[in-house]
Amino acid sequence: MQDVRDSIERFYKDERGAVMVLVALGMVVFISMAGLVIDGGREYLERQKIQNALDAAALAGAQELPDTSAATLAALDYASLNGLNPHNLVVFFPSSGMITVECTEDIDMYFLPVLNINQKSVNAIAGAAQDYSPAWASYTLFSGSSTERLQINGNTYYIDGSSHTNDDFKANGSSITITGICDAVGSISVNGSSMSIPHRQAYSSHIELPDYSEEVREQAESAGNVHHTDIHYNGNNVNVEDPIYVEGEVHLNGNNISGCGAILAEEDIHINGNMINNSSSDAICLYSQQDIHVNGNDITISGILYAPNGEIKLNGNNINITGKVIANTISINGNTITIMDDDSALQALPSSGVRLVL
Template sequence: MNIKFLKSKKGVSIVIFSIALTAVLGMSAIVVDIGNVAIGRQKLQNAIDSAALAAVQELPNQSKALEVVNDYVVKNGFTPSDVKVTFSEDSTEVSIEGTKKINYLFARILGLEGKSTKCNAAALSGNIGQALDYVLFSGSTTTNLIINGSQMYVNGNSHTNAGFIANGSKQKITGACEAVKSVVVNGSQIEINNRMPNSPYVEMPDFSETIRVQAEKSGKYYNSSKEFSGSYVNVNEPIYVDGDLTVNGSHFRGEGCILVTGNITFNGSNLYDSTKDSICFYSKNGKITINGSNINLNGIVYAPNGSITMNGSNQTIMGRVIGKTLVFNGSNLTVDGADTNMGGVPSKGAQLIH
């Protein structure tokens, strides 16, 4: 056997292995750095999205809006020099262009320094929406608004994007009853001031991002489900709950909004202390259920993507009930929209348009 030949062959294998290992490590380094660039870009995008939503709420004060943008980008690990901010001529829209060079960690050994990434965000301010003008509003186009039970009093106008059906007895709606489809009355002693079938469709607004940004900025922000039991809860600043909210015997004070990503359930609570209080209970993606008796709420119950169900008796809402679908069961139910304090709802909404 030729010993020199074997040694030569072994040496060649080591060289080939070293070259292959270098190539593999180099490719791995590039993959890791590309991932870091993607993460950095998403972080920049999230920062300017939040900045745009927060800034547009300060318009038409452009100086204040610019201050808010700079504050948001700094809090998210960037600098004001990383963004370029422009406003529309009518001061209703803010646009942000973010540019940042993401330095490579490993690919530098191959002579690669980093990559510049660019993101854009734009937000538009506007009115919250016509739906909040109604005492009762059902946004579904396929599910009828049905009122069951007896002794229900609605003071104000109502609207449904489907049909309206009144079942039971001793029901009174003082304002107009608008329905995209038909208005049907079953039962006895049902009084509707003005029946308006074939009414035009009304859009359901979503101002959840406005509330979320406000809560992140100056309110309370919970990253999981929350329960309020047997205590006073002050809602003078927005409250954000990423999960479900359960309310047991609590009293709410102030003028603010509680935004919940999941379901909201009320169990036998006296929900306000005076007519000066006005709370907006907002379920972004879930449903709202009000159980029990002798329940009073001063404010707005809002579920744009889910159902609102009122079960039990002697329930009074001084404000609005607005949801994708509405279900009224039981007796002695009152929804009174006269002179409602809308303090729990932002004066204007904001939406991303990029």
């Protein structure tokens, strides 16, 4: 009988030991699950906090573009104000109008150290860009006057993109092509042979043409690029890293223009000879508060011609423009004129704001 009693007591002692082991294992599992939930939630909140700080930093930096040094300082300042360590940030510029800010931080864990997980690395990135989206930017050829029609006279014109006029549109000649929409607030009249203007939209809506001259002048003054007399550029390289403001006329003769910015003249701009930008990263706008004259043969222009208060006059043969022709009125006379749409030079004008892109 004593042997039976001893066996029963040993059995219960063994069971109590097994239960303790199971309870201990259960506690480890419970703490691990709690750690995954609590520390996982903390990781999510920290990631959101970092993302919000990066968004603010990227937007602040984008407002300083295309000045990358000022944009970097602004982004780092805003990130620091929102609790991020500047040493953990990487600032990058995919283009002259865009900034990205990336951050990697180690987050301390509360419960997961039980599983030998003391920290987790959190990475986030934000990107912002200047917003160049005025209504006129959708067009390759734009005439803002509501009292003078847009008229094209000549042979072999190729416009890769859309056109708009706040009055009537009239084309006379042969081999005139507009690949996009021919848009007019008034009527549309096309006369001639081999005319390819299939997408015609008459009686459209009026579109205002903004004047950016005050903003460009302020930027030029900040950069020390204000000239009080006429400027003549003759066959040399012109670097436009910051806007150039001229209180007079600008004469361009066979120049090579590079950089990102606008050359703004209070009076006329005269273009004679060949003008080519150095690379696809250049963004140039030739901006006149009066008229822009393009005269001659075999002329190549890369960038935006912008005369919101005046007239752009294209006179000659074999004129090639990659960019946009935007003015209050436009006069085109000659043969073999090609205008290829390119939005990249929009960066040369003041943006309408900034927006997140990442």
